[in-house]
Each structure stands twice: as structure tokens, then as C-alpha cells.
Amino acid sequence: MMKKHLNMTIATVLLLQVGTAGLALAEDAKPLAGQHLSVLLPPWGTLPKEMTDGFTAKTGIILDTQTLGWDDIHTKIVTSTVANTAPGDATEVDWSWVGQFGASKWYQPLDGLVTADAVADAPTAKIFTYDGKLLAVPYNNDFRVLIYNKTQLEKAGIKTPPKTPDELLKAAKAIKEAKIATYPIGLPLSATEGTSTTWYLLTKAFGGDLFDKDFKPMFVDPQSGGYKALSFEIQALKDGLIDPAMTGLKDVEVQELFKSGKISFDVAGWAGNLAVYADASKSQVANDVAAALMPSTTGSTRTIGLPEAIGIPAASANSKAAAAFINWMLEPETEIGSFNALGNLPPRLSVLKQLNAKGGLKDGDVLLAQAAAVEPLFAQGTPGWYPEFSAAVASAINQAAKGQLTVDQAVQQVAEAAKTASQE
């Protein structure tokens, strides 16, 4: 009893001190010191130990990092949350899970918990809002940009990168005719997520959108962007500009092909990948790679951002410590360190600019220009049925590429899938 009283007194005194000395002292006192924080992230979000040691030194919070594959993280989040436990105090939140996690209220709103200025500085953060509440904060900035092999284009007599899809086709034909690459255009056509996102991107390139504001499909009409985008993919495949083997390849495997110089265009290139392509120890085209704005039929470039973020599950026992970790992830030094160690492009625009000013970004001006044009895939927020819809898209495109469906049948099938997915 005595001891408890004493503790209470000390706590009250401490509180008073904090109150009078202000916030700076509170941070110095490391109020969260000694807490254990479990963080669940994929390999590309797991920062090197030297960096996280810095976080521990600063806050006194002991980090317990769990690394899992991306698909597996989703499985784990679902299993633990259904069993009413937290999968971790802070976890990966992919942009495509926002609808599910928002509707099921599995994640705490972060408004007020995280530094508002830093969030405002990261344009992709709005992708992670559901019903006006911020569910997670991006730690990378994965938007799409056209990546091409400059040397191969020059050999075929092409000086400037294509600005429209038609120019892209022409350039690819020239490269094929000059026998520089057998299949110049690289984009995945397998039944995997990368196939769907590429089609979404091309839909925007053809000036279209997937849905109207009531989630009515806008890709069924042959004049629509989505219809044209799929016709573009299938026609390029038929013309021998895309390798028929793409029906079995995932996005990462397409990237391997680009690195080996077998393809000239990584059409749905990940901006963060540019650094990997330009690294001679990783890629055989390190001196040939360049980036260009996404081609477009409308004259102004459009692209989608598919970033990944970190959020706090509602069942988390240490949400304060988790918020401290998220704030630390948002700091400019952490974002630059994450870019240097793992190739994650900084989500904060100011940090991206800072990096470019120091000459740390390959084709930084293109990336900055493209970053300014990033749109969320769903203006009204990612719906909860997105994963089901997206799997149906990948399946339909895969079937169309194998010649089992016509473009018309494929878009009909996708529209049908969107209808059932959103109804159930």
C-alpha cells in the first residue's frame, strides 16, 4: 500500500514537471522508454538495424520487427484480427486494403496521433483515408512511370521517348524490325495483381477511368479508356510486340527481363525501381536505362500511385509507441535512409525535392514531374471489394491474352465481376 502511494506521488510530481517544463522535456524524458513495440512489415519496409537502433536510442522503445511476405501479411492480419488480437502494434497497410480495413474498423484513425505537417507533405496520404479518417501513413511512394532502354531506342533511330500510346507502338515496331529486341514491350499478363494494375494505369493513359462516382463500370464502351487499354495490350501481343510468355510472368519477372536487356519498355515501371535498374551490380542495362512521363492520349500525363503505408490496428496495446514509430518513419532522415537502404522513394514531396537537389535521384526531374501527376486509383476511396474485383480483372486479362476471350468478352466479364463483388 505504502509503495503504491509513493509511486502515485512520484507520478504526480513527474506529471507536474512535464506540464511546467513543456513538451521538449517530455521527449527528453522518453515517456515511452522500455515499452516493447512489434512492427509487422514486408522485407522492403524493414529498415536496417542501424537505423532502428537510432529510433530505440531516441525514444527508448524496444522494437520487435517481424518480416513477412506481402500476401502472408494480409493473411496474418485477417486471422489475428478475427481472433480479436493485434497482428502487431504497427503493421503494413497496402493501398488496396484500405476499403476492407476501413469498413471493418480494424485500424485506428491516426488523425491527431501523427505529425500533421508531415502528412500534409505526403500527397499519397489521401489514398489512405476512409470516411475522412486517416488510417495509415505511407512509407514509400510507389507511382508508375515509363521506364525505357535509351540505348535500344537510339539504335532504332528514336531520339525522344514516346509521348502517346501510338508512339509507343511505333517505337516498339521500329525496335522489333531493327532486330534489337524480339519483344520490345514488357507488361505482365499473368493472373496476378501486377496485370490488373498495369491495365488500370493504361486506362488512365487512354484518358479513361475505371468507375464513375457510383462505382458504375466505365470500361465497357469500345470508346472508353479501359476498353482501348485492353485492346492495346491484346493487339500489341498479337503483333508480336509483347512476348507471349508474359501470360505466365509476374511484374517482378518482367522487371528481370528489363534488367537483362531483353525488353525495351517497362511500361508500368515502378518509380522506385529506377535506382535498381541503374545499379550495375543488379542490372545489365545500368547505363542504358531512362525514365519518361507516362504516355497519354490527352496531352497531359496521368499516373496512379500504389503506395504502401503503416497503420495501427485497433487491437494494438501500444498505440502511443506505435504512433511514435510512425512519426519517426515520417522524418526526412528516416525517409532518405530508407531510400538509400531499400530503394523506397520518399513519400514526402519536400524530401523528394531535397534528394533530387543533391543529385541523389536518377532522372529526378522526370520523377518529380510524374509525382505531381499522381492520382489515386479510386477518387472516392478504395472500396472493400477491391481485392475480389482485382483478382477477376487479372483472370479476365489473362484469359484474353491466351485467346480464350475476346476483348469485348473480357471487359463484360470484368464488369460482371465488379457488379457481383460490390453487391455481396
Add this chain to the structure above:
Amino acid sequence: MTATLSQKGPRRRYGEVNLGLALVIPVIVIMGGLVVFPLLSTIVDSFYRINLMRPGTPFTGLGNYADLLQDTSVRRSWVNTFYYVMMAVVLETLGGLAAALLLNKIKYGRRWLLAAVVLPWCLPPVVNAVVWLWIYNPSYGLLNGILQAAGLTSAPVVFFNDPKLALFLVTIVHVWRMMPLTAIILLAALQSIPEDLYQAAKLDGAGAFKSFRLITLPLIASGLAIALSQSTVFAFNLFDEAWILSGSSLDTRTVMIQVYMFAFQNMKFSLGMALSLMAMLASLLVSLVYVLKVYRETRFD
């Protein structure tokens, strides 16, 4: 057997019941707690609508099951799964029996040959699938390399563009991994056959085929039933191979992939649970056929 036991006195039998129950209790506790109880909970849940994207969990009776019967993707995954089961069971049993007979015949280096046969099964499933992904790779893969070196094809073949071929190639990967299990079970059964039975048959003038049919086959029948049932069950549960080789593609999608997509991707738990229960019933029914057949045969000797 029954005759000898019934000769014992009642005291003895009372002890026998106690001992029997004592030996079986660990089984009942573990299986009841970790399998039967969760299963019952799942069965109950499958009669409700548990969809995390929608509020409430109303009772729907057989509604989930009715929805599953109408879903075309589910139907396709059933067709694929039955193909896998048929092919896998036939290939694993024939291959496993051949391997077991060979291992049983060999005197020198059996250890090493058995270790080699078992290797595919030791490879973690993920590595297994990655190895085969690499073999089937249209651009750099071994299979295309061999086909072209042998002059069978002139240009690289994209194997997974042909739905029938894709199904078959996924089956091969599964068979490659699971055949060792059949081989070990049958080898253990073969080794329990006394050598003198064959000697006697030889003296009676029976040829190799006749003694196989009259001695080997009946005596390994129960081992065969075990092997058949486990290959059936594992083939019904096929997931990793198809998922890693061609994702959610409808050409190769299995019932278990469909379950995973329902429950863990789309958060329609009760649909996933209902489908997994249907898969369980189907594999039970198929296995029951072998087991009953074996029971009928073993009861007469």
C-alpha cells in the same frame, strides 16, 4: 483373435478396458481439442453470413452452400481439383509402388537410394515451387532448353498458355513432391512380408507376376489403402504449387485456392468455410471407397 480374447476372465477384461482407454486418452484429448472442436465451430459458422465488409452476422441456413453451387468460378475449381486428384492418385500410386518394389529388391546402397527418393519431399514447398517455376520458365527454363536441344520444338513454348498442359504441369510438381510418401508407406508394407512366403510360392512354380498378385498385393493392401487415401487428401488440398506457378488463374485454380480467396482476400469467411467443408466431405467420400474395399478384403484373412 476374438476367440482368444473372450477366454479371459471378467477381471482381466476390466483391466483391459482401463488400459485401452488410458492409452487412447492422449489421442482423444489432442484430436478433440485441436481438430474436432474447431471443426464444429466452423460448421456452425458456415450457416451464418460472416462477411467482414457487411455489418451483422444473420443466420442464412444453407444459403452459403446454395451460393457456392451457383458460382461459375467455384464450379471450375471443382473440375480442376477432380482432375488433380485423379491424375495425382494414379501417378503417385503407380510411381510410388514401382519405387518401393525397386527399393525392396535392391541390396546394396538402398539407404542412399531411399534418401535420394525422399529428397523432393524435403524441399520446403516454396522452394519446390520456385525451382519448378524456373524449370518451366519460357525464356530461361530447363524444360524448353531440353526440348530444343532434343529437337522436339524449334521455338520456346509458353507452357501455361495451354490450359490442359498447365493443369498437367501443376500435377507433375505435386506428384514429384508427394510420391515419396506413397513410396515409404508401401516400402514399409513390403518389408513386413516374410521372405519365406515367396520361397514357398517359388517352389510351387509361381512366376514373378503370379506371386506379386497372390502374395504382395493382398499383403500390402492396407498399406495401399493408407497411401491412396493420403494422396487423395493431399491432392484435394493442393494449394502451393498452383498458386506459385500461376496465381489465381482460372485454368489451374483449385478449391483450396478458391477457399483462400473467399476467406482471406475477400473476407467472406462463411463462404470460404462452407467451401472448405464441402472439400472435406468430398475427400472423405473418395477415401472411404478405398478404405471400405480394404476392410472387406482384410476381414476374410
Add this chain to the structure above:
Amino acid sequence: MSSRSLKFISGKLGIVLAVVVLLVWSLGPIYWSVVTSLTSPTDLVSATPHFWPTHVTLEHYARLFGSTSMSQGNEVQSVWPQFSAALLNSLITSVVATVLTVVIAAFSAYAFVRLRFPGRDMIFVLVVATLAIPAYTVMIPLYRLMISLKLVDTYLGVSLIYVSAFLPLALWLMRSVYQAMPLSLEEAAWLDGASKVYTLVRIVMPLAAPGLIAAAIITFLNAWGQFLVPLVFSPTLATKPLTVLIPEFVGRNYVDYGLINAAGIVAIIPPVLVVLFLNRFLVSGLMAGATK
């Protein structure tokens, strides 16, 4: 005479041919995996496939065992601390599960064959029927249960789930082994006044050794290859096995074929040692049974 020796030779030749086919089937893909693990990343995607490594490199193994390694162009800590911990976790959970499963199966299968008690056949059939339950069916209720028992991320928890998954097969196998054994030996022991348990341990089990060892091999290998169960029930390196660690080498910006294959090759060494070691007992157990 000559036709008999011809038959003998052609029989031998047939066996040799069959052994070669079996070896190529089993080892071919493994060989390819070894070649991949010895090829440098750039060579992997450059030329047409060559059937043996042209420039042998140990860089992938160095990343597994070395003190530092390269990742995405940066020098990073080697994966050895994680890899060795996961290797140990795989060994511990598989061994614990195997010992528990075989011991329980050895005793209870005997009860199912030789002892009479109420509900005997029904219990056996029910237990074996659980073989057909897919892991996804029981995943979520089982997870709730393991959390309330505080067994998530413990060796005991994971091992117990393995036991519940592999016990039916081991039990069934042992039951068929006991059934095939002649009752006369046991009856002789009982008449000498030996107890049932003593008879089982000292007379029946040695004779059933090949069956027990086959059950052990099957359980160990099944446990070794598990992915889904530890993915959910072994979230941290405290119990995470190799099968869950290795897929983490699939990075987002690159597929590390070399490292995955190298890790896979290391991962098959312990189970192969188990098979080589136990298989000796499989044969000697049979010999013992034959001479007694």
C-alpha cells in the same frame, strides 16, 4: 544355361535402368536447384540455359553464412542470424512433433488393435477421418483457442498442432503394422505372466520397428515442410521455421532466385540426414524381427 544367365543379366540391367530413371526423376530438379544456387544473378537471366554452371559463384551461400552481405547494392547484415535461428526452430518443432506423434501412436494404435474397450472402432474411424480436414477449415477457431491457451509463438503450441495433424496417419500406419503381426508371440508372453504394457514395449515394439521408423520419417518430413501453420502460429523468430523465412527472400524489386535456391539446398540437409540415419534402423529393425 546361357539363356538363364542372359535372363539374369537382362534382369540386372533392368534394375540398373530403373534406378537411373528413379534418380533422374528425383534428383534432376534438385540438381537444377544446386546449379541455380551456384550461378551469379546476372548469368541466371543472360544466356540460354546451360546444364551446368559456367562460372561457379558461392555468393549466395556467402550471404547465408557470411558476416555481411550485399543487398540492393548496399552492404547489409548477413541473413545468418535469422537463418540459423529458423533452422533451429524447424529442427526443434519437427523433432518434438515427431517424438510425441510416434510415442502416442505406438501405444494407442496397439490399444486399437489388441485391447477391447467401448467405442474403440468409432474413435479410430473418427480420428482417421480428420485426415481429410483442410487446414483452412479449422484455422480461425484454432487460432482463437491457441491464443486463449497462450500457446501462439511457442514451440509447444506449434508442435501440438503438428501432432494433431500427423497423428491420424501415424496411428493408421501403426495399426496396420500391429494387425499384420502374429498374435502367438504376445500370447506366449502373457502366459508367462508378463503384463500387457511390458509385452508391448519389450516384444511387440522391437518387431514393429520398421513401421515405427516409417511413421517417424513421415511425421518428421511432413512437419519440416509445413508453411501455413507456422505462418499463422509462429509469427516471430522465436519459433519461425525455415519454410516461412525463405519466402521473405522474395523481395519486391527483385526475385532472389540464387538465394532462395541456396537456402532450399541447405534446408534439405537436415531431413536427408534424418532419413539416412533412421533408414539404417529401418533395415536393422527388420533384421532383428527376422532373427528373433
